[in-house]
Amino acid sequence: MPTLVIVGAQWGDEAKGKLVDALGSEAHMVVRYSGGNNAGHTVIAGGKEFKFHLVPAGILHPNVHSILGGGMVICPKGLLEELARTREQQSDLGKLTISSAAHVVFPYHRLLDSLEEEARGANKIGTTSRGIGPAYTDKVARTGIRMGEFVDPEVFPQRLAEVLEVKNKMLAMFGREPLNYDELLAEYTAYADAIRPMVADIEHVVQDAVYSGEKVLFEGAQGTFLDLDSGTYPYVTSSHPTAGGATLGTGIGPRAIDGALGVCKAYTTRVGSGPFPTELLDDVGEWIRQHGKEYGTTTGRGRRCGWLDLVVLRHSARLNSLSGLVVTRLDILSGFEEVKVCTGYKLGDQVLHHVPQSAKDFAAVEPIYQTLPGWQGDLRGCRRLEDLPIEARNYLDLMAEMTGTPVAIVSVGPDREETIIVRRDLIWG
Ligand code: GDP
Ligand code: IMO
Ligand code: MG
Numbered sequence: 001m002p003t004l005v006i007v008g009a010q011w012g013d014e015a016k017g018k019l020v021d022a023l024g025s026e027a028h029m030v031v032r033y034s035g036g037n038n039a040g041h042t043v044i045a046g047g048k049e050f051k052f053h054l055v056p057a058g059i060l061h062p063n064v065h066s067i068l069g070g071g072m073v074i075c076p077k078g079l080l081e082e083l084a085r086t087r088e089q090q091s092d093l094g095k096l097t098i099s100s101a102a103h104v105v106f107p108y109h110r111l112l113d114s115l116e117e118e119a120r121g122a123n124k125i126g127t128t129s130r131g132i133g134p135a136y137t138d139k140v141a142r143t144g145i146r147m148g149e150f151v152d153p154e155v156f157p158q159r160l161a162e163v164l165e166v167k168n169k170m171l172a173m174f175g176r177e178p179l180n181y182d183e184l185l186a187e188y189t190a191y192a193d194a195i196r197p198m199v200a201d202i203e204h205v206v207q208d209a210v211y212s213g214e215k216v217l218f219e220g221a222q223g224t225f226l227d228l229d230s231g232t233y234p235y236v237t238s239s240h241p242t243a244g245g246a247t248l249g250t251g252i253g254p255r256a257i258d259g260a261l262g263v264c265k266a267y268t269t270r271v272g273s274g275p276f277p278t279e280l281l282d283d284v285g286e287w288i289r290q291h292g293k294e295y296g297t298t299t300g301r302g303r304r305c306g307w308l309d310l311v312v313l314r315h316s317a318r319l320n321s322l323s324g325l326v327v328t329r330l331d332i333l334s335g336f337e338e339v340k341v342c343t344g345y346k347l348g349d350q351v352l353h354h355v356p357q358s359a360k361d362f363a364a365v366e367p368i369y370q371t372l373p374g375w376q377g378d379l380r381g382c383r384r385l386e387d388l389p390i391e392a393r394n395y396l397d398l399m400a401e402m403t404g405t406p407v408a409i410v411s412v413g414p415d416r417e418e419t420i421i422v423r424r425d426l427i428w429g
Contacts, residue, residue, distance in 0.1 A: 002215045002258060002428065005243045006326075008223030009262035009316040011270040012241075013296070013303065015328040015411060016263050017041025020057040020219045022416050026428060028214035029065045030058025031206055033249030034239040035221035036073040036105055036135065037082075038128040040297025044414045048089055051297055054079045055086060055096065056219050064094040065209075067202050070101030071239065071249020073135040074147065076191035078105075098195065099202040099250075100148030106188070108167040108179055109134040115174040125235055126272025128298050136238035138163070151196040153189070160185055203251030210256045215428060218246035218257070224316040232359050235274025243320035259323035259426065261408055262316055266330045266395070269303040271296050275362035278306035278342045292332040307369070309342040310402040315355045317403040324408030324426035325399060330392060331412045336374035339395065342367040343402065372398070380413040385422050388412075 006023075008014045021043040024030055037053035044050075045060060052059075054074060056066040068074060079098075087093060109131030116133070117124045127133060138144035143163055149155045161181060168178035209216050222241035225231045230242055240248060243260040247253055267288060270276045279285065285305045288294065294303040316322070333339060345352040345365035356362045375389035382388050388396075388410070396407050408426035412418050421427070 002213055003210055003218070003256060004216070004427065005218040005220060005246045005257055005260040005320070007220040007243045007246075007260055007262055007320050007322075008241055009264040009313060009320070009322070009325070010223050010268055011225050011276075012223040013040070013269060013271065014223060014263040014265055015414075016220055017043050017052055017057040018328070018411065018414060018416070019261070019263055019326055019409070020217055021045060021060060022419050023217060023427065024058040024061045024064055026215060027058060027061070027064055027217045029067060029206070029209045029216045030056040030219055031067040031069050031216065031246075031250050032056045032072060032219045032221060033069040034071045034241050034245045035237060036130060036132050037075050037078045038130045038132045038237060038298060039221035041221070042297050042414065043416075045416045050086060050089060052086075053082055053298060055082050058217065058219070059086065059093050059096060060090060062092045062094050066094050066096045067206065067250075068096070068098045068102055069202065069206075069250040070099040071245060072099070072102045073105050073132060073139070073239075074098065074102050075105040075130065076150070076188065076195055078130075080191060080194055096198055097202055097205070098147055098199045100146065100199050101201075101203075102147045103135055103139045103144040104147060104150045105131045105135045106145070107184065108164070108171065109138070111176065112167070112170060115171075115176070119174075124273060126274075130298070133238045147195075147199050150188075151192045151199045153192075156189070156192060157185055160188070206250050207252060210252055218250065220246070224262075224319055225312065230319050232274045232362055235272065235359060258429070260320045261324045261326050261426070262313075262320055262322040262405065263326040263328060264313055264316075265308075265328050266333045267308050268306045268312070269294055271299070271301055271303050275359055276304055276306060277345060277362070277365050277367045278309045279304050280306045288332065292329060307340045307342060307367075308399070309367070310399065311342060311345060311353060311355060313399065314403045317405045322403070322405045324423060325403065325405050326409040326411065327396060327399060327407055328411035330388070330396075330410055331379040334375055334377060334379055334392075338371050339374045340369040340371050341395075341398065343370050344368040380418055382412050383420060385410070385420060388420075
């Protein structure tokens, strides 16, 4: 299985970054395929904590070629700051290439993100205010500026002039001052100069790696239920975090993907608004948030916490053609006498075993729970499945059974080493 998608199976923050880093030493290439710096991927390695928003978590392995795919939207300022910060933490980083097809995020995108959220009032999405939605809107409207145009001094000034004229009209609609063209051009030309050596056409590079049998990891951002089409619309992000996004966002076809590992927490979290049937608004939810330090990597917001939702996970397994589950944060759930998992929903007098498409229905469902014995003790030292308490193993078995997907990896702590490989054959074959 040399090509593997690492996809978030829930609502993001499942520990995709940790997993990509943990598997990265064996990879030839790590490619991010969607989203922008709305993502926050934490890696703890060699006693240091790294926070990645745009840079693939593979960068810490000097022999790995990291790529920002064409499906992404990239804030140049954020990228340069992130690279500088990462280089300060570790000097020997892998090569980084940016797709010339990726779209650029400008200050007007960030401004419009916040203004549109304000205008939504009580219906706000709870975005990360990184300009992600407005940048993808421009891409769909066919007015966005791509990396290839951004780093071409013969093209960029003219493209910026055209786009800024429209954006300033939009800002005026919100009662805001226009942005100054000369200032913006000067600032962003400096970023373009710094970024130019890293920008290239990458589709054939990824294709060559895939077709020559190299080990390639596709690093997902966000999560399945934040997917623009498959998620809890409108409470979603504006890209395709699902495994299918790995083809669209990098330039390969579906048959070039050998496996998809769905990363999921042993419970559920969500940041921002939108339906979340198993959310716990009580002491248990608060305990998980405090004990699990469930605060966003990007915005610092408290994450909403709840029991594991197996209806959500089964849907995710099918949407992403998951070949294996990666269950993370099993250690955090330790200490409960009993734990619950959601196995179905009640909607009025109906019983559902699938995720309703409408956000209104999904917000109205009541979870049907199965209660299981909990487990005790610190799991962080466990390195083999047999080291885990029997109750935790039974929990994992139920996850595999209910999703029809075997557990490939279990994570019992944030460090690279705190990882149990259950099925090596589901990783690199
Ligand atoms: P990502 O966005 O999917 O990469 O996930 P985040 O980095 O936003 O959030 C996952 C958090 O959990 C990070 O702070 C990780 O360091 C931490 N983490 C990862 N795996 C484990 C685990 O198995 N146990 C615990 N306790 N923390 C973990
Ligand atoms: P990682 O990669 C968790 C959520 C936001 C909001 C919605 C739309 O770290 O898992 P956006 O700024 O994308 O327009 O916001 O999506 N969101 C995330 N939640 N993890 C993420 O990324 C997220 N990226 C976006 O909170 O609800
Ligand atoms: Mg995150």
